[in-house]
Amino acid sequence: MANDQAGALIDLLRDSQILDPAQLEELNKTPDVRNTDPEMLARCLIELGWVTLYQLDLVNQNKIQELRIANYRVMDKAGVGNLGPAYKVRRPGKPGTFILKYIPKDKFAETDQLPRFN
Numbered sequence: 699m700a701n702d703q704a705g706a707l708i709d710l711l712r713d714s715q716i717l718d719p720a721q722l723e724e725l726n727k728t729p730d731v732r733n734t735d736p737e738m739l740a741r742c743l744i745e746l747g748w749v750t751l752y753q754l755d756l757v758n759q760n761k762i763q764e765l766r767i768a769n770y771r772v773m774d775k776a777g778v779g780n781l782g783p784a785y786k787v788r789r790p791g792k793p794g795t796f797i798l799k800y801i802p803k804d805k806f807a808e809t810d811q812l813p814r815f816n
Contacts, residue, residue: 704733704735707757708732713762716749753773767800769790771787771788772785772787783800
């Protein structure tokens with residue numbers, strides 16, 4: 699059963715595009731990776747810095763669509779302010795991470811708040 703779950707986790711990581719292609723290739727080259735305990739595999743991926751606990755939680759909840767905002771890969775939730783949530787993100791193929799403030803459309807009516815972000 700563990701191999702089915704580990705394989706399912708690998709498939710979800712591939713489908714969600716959390717891992718870079720090189721990371722996915724390296725993972726698939728690892729001997730017996732699909733026979734690994736899925737919790738141990740998840741811990742290893744976190745330790746490598748390839749995924750975050752936040753990402754794995756969303757994958758396990760089948761909320762893969764919440765791992766992307768436009769061209770950005772969501773790494774973690776940084777917090778929530780008056781205008782909406784902020785996320786730690788990275789852009790695939792680019793180095794580093796940064797904070798992206800997501801402002802829902804209904805908040806655009808609050809024009810007194812928006813100049814802070816120009």
